[in-house]
Amino acid sequence: MERNPPPRVGLAAVAREAGVSTATVSNTLNRPEIVAAATRARVLSVIERLDFVPNTTAASLRTGTNRLIGLVVPDITNPFYSEIAKGVAAAADEQRLGVILCNSQDDPVRELSQLEMLAEQRAAGALVVPITADAKRLARLRSLGTHLVLIDREADDGCSTSIDDVAGGRLAAQHLLSTRGDDFVLVNGSHAIPQCIDRRSGARAALSAAGLEPDDLVEYEVTEMTTEAGVGVARLLLTAAEAGAPLPSGVLCTNDQLAIGIIRGLTQHGVSVPEQVAVVGYGDLAIAADAPIPLTTVEQPKYALGHAAVEMLVAEIRGEQSGHRHSTSVFRPSLVVRDSAP
Amino acid sequence: MERNPPPRVGLAAVAREAGVSTATVSNTLNRPEIVAAATRARVLSVIERLDFVPNTTAASLRTGTNRLIGLVVPDITNPFYSEIAKGVAAAADEQRLGVILCNSQDDPVRELSQLEMLAEQRAAGALVVPITADAKRLARLRSLGTHLVLIDREADDGCSTSIDDVAGGRLAAQHLLSTRGDDFVLVNGSHAIPQCIDRRSGARAALSAAGLEPDDLVEYEVTEMTTEAGVGVARLLLTAAEAGAPLPSGVLCTNDQLAIGIIRGLTQHGVSVPEQVAVVGYGDLAIAADAPIPLTTVEQPKYALGHAAVEMLVAEIRGEQSGHRHSTSVFRPSLVVRDSAP
Incomplete structure (x- = not known):
């Protein structure tokens, strides 16, 4: 052009x-x-x-890089990723860097092509928020010679910013244990997603710490972590209750969409939330505060995650000649208590 | 670096x-x-x-540009803008362009600094989604020598992609007129926002076309177009009803957040939606389909808006030497009928 x-x-x-x-x-x-x-x-x-x-183009020709970094997210319309992008954009403004947005749609082929584009642009580095835990795929990206910082995933072989999801799962489970009892159930996404595994480990750890048997934790695993899937699990709980099983006093969901679905499914059938069943979500998306019954949930520092990742990337690039040690910034989530599980 | x-x-x-x-x-x-x-x-x-x-850096030094374009949005966490960004990212992938994301927070100073950054990067052009209608501000951006395509705003002096919001307002009002009657009220945002003016004009046009007096349209203007503001207007309607005024049979809101607030405010006080009051939103965000009472709303082709803007920008850049005429792609919205106003 x-x-x-x-x-x-x-x-x-x-x-x-x-x-x-x-x-x-x-x-x-x-x-x-x-x-x-x-x-x-x-x-x-x-x-x-x-x-x-x-003329930074001339400068980049000399140094081999631009004041540009890439941000690869699975879906920019997902509020979790757009909050991260907001933090990335703010930190990049401060550093006067341009952020090239790549929406990978979690498609490895598209993602690779985008990383190649970033290499063509002589981007100084890239921030990647991966969904699946495919180490080979990440190694391939790194082989393009781009500095890589992972977001929301601990890297074996590089810098990353992540959230302690084990701590988050523990916080949520402790809250239900201390306010309701030990009969809560877990509604979780696929075990192929490391965050789902971690949140579950945290819930199990909370049971162990209370002297209970973690294997007694009843888990419903859904393939899509959507509101509809939450409504579906609520139906299963109601069907079991009709057959004589008691309703659990609490439901711990590993994202907010599931929790909103659970609440909708239960309340539509006359079960009161939180009186009969307390429901806890995870993520603290805008929909959590904005829900008909505002959601108790685990807040994740999404903006901070994105902001810190830019700073790490800049430190890595600057430090290359003087020696750089990879590190991970692990952010601690916190519990936000609202009406759905007071 | x-x-x-x-x-x-x-x-x-x-x-x-x-x-x-x-x-x-x-x-x-x-x-x-x-x-x-x-x-x-x-x-x-x-x-x-x-x-x-x-090595496109070398190529860009010769031609004076990169295969990079900028995207300036007020807030990437707003789903309206993130859907546009998704369309932009997909079209850019097809054209093998990099998209530099700038989150302006609707701050003119920040926006100008971002456009300067884009000029430094020798970006081939920029897509801007402005909120306020400040022509001077846009002229300043254009003076940086960057090709500019406006999104969701008709440009006086350049290419743009926009949505026919007059048509959208008319569609929504016609639906309430034909299913409920002529006593619906309008809940609208600030008249400083061109889209709010246009949606109102459309509603008035529908009244005129039905032989009614557009000045009889009752309008509630809110400063922030949020769910809370919608709840507030619902309270005003309920207070008026307690004082003896009849509840309107329909409420036309100029975004989905307001509509969800109206529904929440009414149903919490025992007013049934849609039986007593039908509520129509505008935007068809994810929250519309996902609401407890799924929302009848005006669908805006957000993805198409972003996708088309990239193609226009590329056409403008390519056509510069051979002569280029500015144009506007105006997309027509459509009505999505759901439970809140069947």
């Missing part, structure tokens, strides 16, 4: 006007910490007066 | 291996339509075999 770029003020014109060398102008832009404060101020004021836009 | 780029296969190596000139390799990548099919196939197979990644 071609266009005629507008006439531009060059580095040399700025240097001449400020009475410094072009190297000093360049340093003011790229390594301000090595330029004397007074000089820096003079150069910046000339840059502003002349409306100089640094 | 610096890194050591991985060793790369060059254009020359591909040309040698395929037995063609480097110009032919370049044309295969950039103007495939002028390369013979057999030659193109041979070059592409060598590119694949050698794992050649074209």
Whole structure:
């Protein structure tokens, strides 16, 4: 694609006007910490007066990278990912980086093609929020030579930001144990999703800590973690109750959509929430606070997850020459108590 | 930011291996339509075999642009914008463009700084979804020399994709007129938002077309178009009803959040929806289908809006030398009938 770029003020014109060398102008832009404060101020004021836009394309050709990073999410319309994207965008603004958004639709072929595009653009690195735990797929991405920080997944071989989902599952289960009793059930997604495994482990740990047998935890596993699936599980609970089994005093769901479905399914059949059955969700999406019966749920620091990932990526890129050690920032979730499980 | 780029296969190596000139390799990548099919196939197979990644940074230095476009949205966590972003991302994948996501938070200063960043990156153009109708602000963005396509706003001076909100307001009002009567009320956002004005105009046009007086339309204007604001308006309606005024048979809301609030406020006080009051929303967000009483609403082709905007931007950039005429793609909304207003 071609266009005629507008006439531009060059580095040399700025240097001449400020009475410094072009190297000093360049340093003011790229390594301000090595330029004397007074000089820096003079150069910046000339840059502003002349409306100089640094040509980072030329700079990137020299260094091999752009001030660009990629963000690969499975589905930008999912509020969990759009909150992360908001944190990423804010941190990138602060660092004056551009964020290339890639919506992978959790399709490995599309994801690989997007990472290739990022490599073509000489992106400095990429943030990836993977769904499935395919280590081979992640290794393939890394082999493209791009710095990679994983979000919401601990990386074996790189930096990552994640949420302690074991702690989150434990918090939710402890809340039901202390307010209701030990007969709550777990409504969970596929065990192929590491977060679902972790949240379940946390719930089991809470039972163990209370001197109970974790294997007694009844679990309903759904394939799609949707409101409809929640309604479906509520129907199963009601059918069992009609056959004489007692309703559980609590339901722990591993996302908010499931919890809203459970509440809808139960209340439509005259079961009162939280009086008869308390329901806890996970995620604290906007729908949780906004639900007809506002949802007790586990809050995840989504914005912080995205924001911290950008900072880690920048640290990794900057630190490459001076030696860099991979690390993981693990954020702790917290319990938000609302009407569905007071 | 610096890194050591991985060793790369060059254009020359591909040309040698395929037995063609480097110009032919370049044309295969950039103007495939002028390369013979057999030659193109041979070059592409060598590119694949050698794992050649074209250095678009070098290409962009020659042409002055990157295969990058910007997308500026007010808030990526708002589902209206994230659906648009999904359409943009899909169209960009097809065109092998990178999309730089800018979350402006509707802050003119931040937005301008982001557009400057896009100019620094030599982005080929930008898609902007503006909230407020500040023509000066848009002119300023255009003055940065970036091709600009507006989304969800007709541009006076450029290309745009938009939704016919007058038609949408008319559809919703016609539905209430034909199923309920002429006593429906309008719950609307600020008149500073062009879409709110347009949806109101459509509702008034429907009244006129039915031989009624548009000035008789009762309108509640809220400052924030939230579920809470909807609950607040429901309270006003209930208070008026207690004082002896009849409840309206229908409520037309200019977004889905307001409609969900109206329904919640009414049903919590024993008013049945849709039996006593029918409620229509606008937007068809995920929350509409997923609501306890699924929402009749006006569907907006959000994904198409984003997808078409990328194609317009590419056409504008490509057509610059050969002469380009600005245009607007106006999409027609449609009515989705669900339980809240059958």
